[in-house]
Amino acid sequence: MAAPIISVSETDKLVAEKLCSFVVEKANKAIEQRGIFTVGFSGGSLVKYLCGGLPGRSTDWSKWRVFFCDERHVQYDSADCTYTPYKEGLVDKVNMNPDNIFPIDPSLKVFPGDGLPQFDMLLLGMGPDGHTCSLFPGHPLLEEKEKIVAPISDSPKPPPARVTMTLPVVNNCRCAVFASCGEGKADMVQRVLEGGESPPLPAARVRPIDGELHWFLDAGAASKLKHKM
């Protein structure tokens, strides 16, 4: 289990730029080594960072396979939907083949196949309560060991019905990447990265068994870290 690698940039714009360069570098390496790049996107603020910074980058988009770390159980035209802004802000802009996008189906079908998938990269956000994907503090879903994707009907953050990757699949990825910006996240960033709390907060439970863990922060989100980078 590797220690988190933390990158602090002055502004959220610079975080987005650095993050997108990092994603594309990893994507191109994965394509060179394994032929495709399997990536999971999260909702929330990541949508803006990725849709703002990825189109126009140099990569073979036909080799990307895009999944979602979590999704709200809403219609595609709902403002709460995670898939639609990525479809409009990235997939359509770079002409990705729709067959290569795998939205979590509102009928709650799980991924095909038996084994635990190993994503090349999972792009994660962290809420001010320390949740990531739709895995919330104190929720029994944090202990899920069998399912790789699971429904939740009592999310404390609306909307209540969602579908989420579970910790076993998250921690099986080759590279987990958090992006958090703003002073509103500072307390939680400090608790997750330095707090050593028991039980650990959901975001602190993201520790890929055999992969890398990166945190991209702006100065506000990093402001309460005791160990400055």
Ligand SMILES: O=C1O[C@H](COP(=O)(O)O)[C@@H](O)[C@H](O)[C@H]1O
């Ligand atoms: O509800 C959600 O929140 C988290 C965190 O979002 P952020 O806007 O605070 O970065 C997000 O990662 C997750 O995908 C989403 O469903």
